[in-house]
Amino acid sequence: MVSGEFSTTMILAILPEIGLVILAAILLTLDLLWRDERVQRLAWFTAAGLALIMAVSVLYSQPGDKPLLIWGGMLRLDMTGFVFRMMFLAAAALTSLFATQYESLSRRGEFYVLLLVSTLGMSLMASSADIIMLYLAIETTSIPLYVLAGFLIGDKRSVEAGIKYLLFGAMSSAVMLYGLSLLFGFTGTTSLYDLAASLVTSQVPQLLIYAVIALVLVGFGFKVSAVPFHFWAPDVYEGGPTPVAGFLSTASKAAGFAVLLRVMQVAFPDQTAFWTTVIAVLATLSMLVGNYLALAQKSVKRLLAYSSIAQAGYMLIGVAAGTPFGTTGAIYYLMAYLVTNLAAFAIVTIVEGKVGSDELPAFAGLSRRAPGLALAMLVAMLSLGGIPPLAGFFGKLLVFAAAVEANLIWLVLVGIFNAVVGLYYYLTVLKVIYLNRAEDESPIRGISVSWRLALIVSIIGIVVLGFWFAPWYQWAQGATGAIWLY
Amino acid sequence: MQFPFLSIIIFTPLAAGLILLLVPAERKNLVRYISLAASIIVLGLSVGLYASYDINAGGYQFVERIPWLPALGITYAAGVDGISMPMVLMAALVIFSGVLVSWNVDDRPREFYSFLMFLGASVMGVFCSLDLFMLFFFFELAVFPKYLMIVVWGYPRTREYGGMKLTLYLFIGSVLALVGALAVYFASGLGTFDLLLLEKADFSTGFQQLWFPFIFLGFAILGGIFPFHSWAPDGHVAAPTAISMLLAGVEMKVGAFAALRVAITLLPEGAHFWAPAILALATINVVYGAFIALIQTDFKYVIGFSSVSHMGLVLIGFATLSREGLIGAGMQMFSHGVMTALFFAIVGMVYDRAHTRDIGKLGGLVRKMPWAAVGFIVGGLVSMGMPGFSGFVAEFPVFMGAWKSAPLVAVIAVVGILITAGYIFLVVRRVFFGDVPQELAAVGDVTVRDKIVIGLLAAIMILIGWFPSLMVRMVESGVDNILALLGGA
Numbered sequence: 020m021v022s023g024e025f026s027t028t029m030i031l032a033i034l035p036e037i038g039l040v041i042l043a044a045i046l047l048t049l050d051l052l053w054r055d056e057r058v059q060r061l062a063w064f065t066a067a068g069l070a071l072i073m074a075v076s077v078l079y080s081q082p083g084d085k086p087l088l089i090w091g092g093m094l095r096l097d098m099t100g101f102v103f104r105m106m107f108l109a110a111a112a113l114t115s116l117f118a119t120q121y122e123s124l125s126r127r128g129e130f131y132v133l134l135l136v137s138t139l140g141m142s143l144m145a146s147s148a149d150i151i152m153l154y155l156a157i158e159t160t161s162i163p164l165y166v167l168a169g170f171l172i173g174d175k176r177s178v179e180a181g182i183k184y185l186l187f188g189a190m191s192s193a194v195m196l197y198g199l200s201l202l203f204g205f206t207g208t209t210s211l212y213d214l215a216a217s218l219v220t221s222q223v224p225q226l227l228i229y230a231v232i233a234l235v236l237v238g239f240g241f242k243v244s245a246v247p248f249h250f251w252a253p254d255v256y257e258g259g260p261t262p263v264a265g266f267l268s269t270a271s272k273a274a275g276f277a278v279l280l281r282v283m284q285v286a287f288p289d290q291t292a293f294w295t296t297v298i299a300v301l302a303t304l305s306m307l308v309g310n311y312l313a314l315a316q317k318s319v320k321r322l323l324a325y326s327s328i329a330q331a332g333y334m335l336i337g338v339a340a341g342t343p344f345g346t347t348g349a350i351y352y353l354m355a356y357l358v359t360n361l362a363a364f365a366i367v368t369i370v371e372g373k374v375g376s377d378e379l380p381a382f383a384g385l386s387r388r389a390p391g392l393a394l395a396m397l398v399a400m401l402s403l404g405g406i407p408p409l410a411g412f413f414g415k416l417l418v419f420a421a422a423v424e425a426n427l428i429w430l431v432l433v434g435i436f437n438a439v440v441g442l443y444y445y446l447t448v449l450k451v452i453y454l455n456r457a458e459d460e461s462p463i464r465g466i467s468v469s470w471r472l473a474l475i476v477s478i479i480g481i482v483v484l485g486f487w488f489a490p491w492y493q494w495a496q497g498a499t500g501a502i503w504l505y
Numbered sequence: 506m507q508f509p510f511l512s513i514i515i516f517t518p519l520a521a522g523l524i525l526l527l528v529p530a531e532r533k534n535l536v537r538y539i540s541l542a543a544s545i546i547v548l549g550l551s552v553g554l555y556a557s558y559d560i561n562a563g564g565y566q567f568v569e570r571i572p573w574l575p576a577l578g579i580t581y582a583a584g585v586d587g588i589s590m591p592m593v594l595m596a597a598l599v600i601f602s603g604v605l606v607s608w609n610v611d612d613r614p615r616e617f618y619s620f621l622m623f624l625g626a627s628v629m630g631v632f633c634s635l636d637l638f639m640l641f642f643f644f645e646l647a648v649f650p651k652y653l654m655i656v657v658w659g660y661p662r663t664r665e666y667g668g669m670k671l672t673l674y675l676f677i678g679s680v681l682a683l684v685g686a687l688a689v690y691f692a693s694g695l696g697t698f699d700l701l702l703l704e705k706a707d708f709s710t711g712f713q714q715l716w717f718p719f720i721f722l723g724f725a726i727l728g729g730i731f732p733f734h735s736w737a738p739d740g741h742v743a744a745p746t747a748i749s750m751l752l753a754g755v756e757m758k759v760g761a762f763a764a765l766r767v768a769i770t771l772l773p774e775g776a777h778f779w780a781p782a783i784l785a786l787a788t789i790n791v792v793y794g795a796f797i798a799l800i801q802t803d804f805k806y807v808i809g810f811s812s813v814s815h816m817g818l819v820l821i822g823f824a825t826l827s828r829e830g831l832i833g834a835g836m837q838m839f840s841h842g843v844m845t846a847l848f849f850a851i852v853g854m855v856y857d858r859a860h861t862r863d864i865g866k867l868g869g870l871v872r873k874m875p876w877a878a879v880g881f882i883v884g885g886l887v888s889m890g891m892p893g894f895s896g897f898v899a900e901f902p903v904f905m906g907a908w909k910s911a912p913l914v915a916v917i918a919v920v921g922i923l924i925t926a927g928y929i930f931l932v933v934r935r936v937f938f939g940d941v942p943q944e945l946a947a948v949g950d951v952t953v954r955d956k957i958v959i960g961l962l963a964a965i966m967i968l969i970g971w972f973p974s975l976m977v978r979m980v981e982s983g984v985d986n987i988l989a990l991l992g993g994a
């Protein structure tokens with residue numbers, strides 16, 4: 020129901036967004052004042068601010084049992100939005116801490132502000148209940164990310180990454196916008212939650228609805244970097260600043276899944292058979308292409324880029340199941356993947372900074388040079404590979420289980436086959452770290468406190484999500500249920 | 506709720522593994538003593554539980570249950586029956602021995618022992634699982650210690666190949682089994698992973714016949730079933746001594762045990778349907794494994810293939826689906842676990858001192874290391890199934906069971922035992938007797954720690970051989986439960 024009057028709930032509901040705007044404003048000011056070495060404090064300030072926003076949101080901005088449409092039906096205050104917003108805030112906080120170690124980053128104030136604006140956009144993506152709002156939110160997310168990808172203006176590869184990302188992004192969002200406008204044309208409504216009913220009464224031919232779904236999926240597929248909308252990902256991850264790559268591959272992907280899950284289930288319930296099939300195909304392609312190209316990579320950053328395409332494929336298995344259990348699985352997988360991939364990219368950042376390369380040989384001897392770092396990489400790689408007691412194991416188990424439940428045995432077999440291929444190259448990275456020797460085996464020193472803190476938090480997250488399931492599963496389940504609930 | 510003995514057995518190695526990672530890397534002796542202490546705690550508790558298991562009551566004992574994820578019916582449920590109790594004891598023995606024989610590992614011992622402890626926790630967790638999810642959780646936990654230990658501390662020439670091959674084979678097997686297990690979970694309609702409840706679920710015959718091969722084969726790959734056995738010799742040979750011991754001794758039993766616990770007990774009609782096929786494959790295991798062992802020139806490969814051969818007997822025992830066969834299989838899992846751990850320990854001792862494993866270059870070692878020679882001969886007699894040793898108690902019932910259900914299998918498999926006798930005698934003669942080659946003149950004797958390992962493992966096998974009732978009655982009480990489930994079909 021749309022509550023017409025202005026009330027405190029409306030304000031409380033968007034506390035995270037308000038917090039993000041205020042934090043961004045303060046950062047802009049501080050950036051002018053702290054022009055000397057104090058600029059390093061900006062990272063701490065951003066992270067602390069984000070943590071504070073999270074705490075305040077958990078206390079005051081939790082949705083009730085009944086979802087509410089607020090701000091004239093633009094936003095929806097529900098568990099789904101809430102869970103995803105917490106994920107984005109956590110990812111942004113970790114990314115800002117990881118970025119301190121990235122020395123080639125100049126203009127830090129702007130960097131953090133862009134990061135926050137992008138997070139704001141994601142936050143709105145996860146809770147928007149109107150297709151116009153949705154589109155605006157997606158653009159608010161994407162535009163700062165285009166800038167961030169090309170943030171190293173002295174580095175040609177980074178600039179190229181930014182432009183590439185911009186071009187692909189603009190193209191796919193135009194296609195998606197076309198689909199959305201058709202949708203409005205057919206139904207005369209922009210409200211997500213009225214679309215399904217209007218589609219039935221408007222008697223649009225099914226074929227046209229299928230076409231609309233396909234157009235919309237182009238935009239979402241780009242966001243989650245599913246094959247065949249993935250071409251930007253490896254180059255952008257490789258060229259852009261590494262912490263940005265981490266952020267892109269986690270938070271931005273999660274935001275894509277948030278809208279994918281909500282829009283498909285809410286707007287097209289009668290076409291479930293169609294879109295689940297399309298997504299099953301996307302999942303298969305993503306897993307196959309991602310994993311097979313990852314096999315051939317010599318750069319760990321590119322390897323992680325392709326692996327993140329494959330990981331999107333596993334999550335899509337959960338979506339393709341088309342069941343509440345599948346959705347829960349995909350959301351749990353996202354939480355697991357978020358902490359894992361952030362940690363992995365963070366370790367690449369540090370090795371890149373200290374050894375000067377992100378190629379595989381740069382990781383040789385890491386277990387002798389920095390045993391703790393090697394162990395962290397071990398945890399991250401095994402979690403990506405789906406080995407207990409780490410987060411990725413339970414995520415994979417859930418999506419596979421959902422597909423078995425939905426009788427998609429062929430998809431599970433594809434998934435399993437890919438999990439084996441995936442394990443192969445994750446283990447190869449570990450082999451280089453633990454077995455291969457480097458010429459220079461001096462200990463790696465000078466790892467900043469902020470970076471250690473963020474890494475420890477992510478590792479704890481990976482392990483906790485990997486054996487203490489109940490609370491997080493409950494979150495994912497709540498988020499699943501709230502998508503539908505009226 | 507009684508005192509959580511089993512949890513202590515499972516989590517002591519896990520905790521030790523984590524604590525080790527926090528110890529400064531250069532405190533190498535501290536690392537070794539922490540591992541030794543953990544393995545002694547586990548061994549002591551296992552012996553204690555073994556002694557206090559009530560055979561007359563049977564069933565699952567020392568049961569602990571803690572809700573893990575109630576929303577999906579996942580429980581942390583630990584308990585042991587007459588089949589898994591000997592497995593726990595065997596694993597504890599091998600872990601303890603593994604810690605002792607690895608004392609000289611000098612390259613990053615902290616990581617070595619830590620991963621060894623994780624592997625220990627994994628196998629204990631599987632043996633004690635009464636919950637399907639928990640079983641998989643601990644089963645997969647073994648993936649990374651196995652891989653990294655082979656690759657980092659293994660035999661330089663083959664470690665990368667052997668380690669990756671082993672890991673991927675076993676991972677494929679386990680995920681196939683996982684799909685089957687998930688199908689079982691959803692088809693039961695009970696919404697629980699509890700094995701004891703799932704045993705009572707009535708699955709349709711068609712369902713059982715469809716999914717049995719997924720689960721059984723998935724796990725049996727780890728048990729070394731033909732034609733998916735080739736990871737075993739390569740992996741065992743590539744691995745460092747302690748890991749060869751754990752892999753061949755314990756991990757292969759984990760596979761066989763899980764196949765029994767999940768595939769056969771949950772899908773008895775599927776087991777009846779597929780039993781002839783398993784019998785055929787397992788018979789090939791026995792004969793082919795033994796034959797290949799006979800023609801090896803590498804000491805360690807002989808033992809690697811002998812494991813394939815002996816695991817065939819376990820699988821034959823399963824596939825007879827009879828009381829004798831299952832008792833024999835249960836005994837063989839214990840006996841072979843101890844025996845092969847002893848074999849690999851001795852191979853490691855010989856290699857460490859002679860720096861070669863080529864049988865042609867070895868000789869006369871009985872004069873250099875008498876303990877190793879005696880230990881190897883005891884192990885050899887066990888593996889031939891000589892009366893007075895645990896191998897007899899294990900292999901005889903397997904043949905009885907096979908004779909009853911498929912006489913031809915029994916006849917062919919006996920040929921395998923003859924070949925076994927052949928390669929054992931051959932190796933004993935060439936490695937331990939005859940003249941000492943020039944290059945080996947300076948070879949020294951084994952250490953006190955090695956003697957403890959040899960003495961302990963050999964004594965256990967002789968003890969079981971003389972007093973079979975120490976274990977047979979316990980295994981029998983576990984078999985009764987499986988027979989009750991099988992009889993319904």
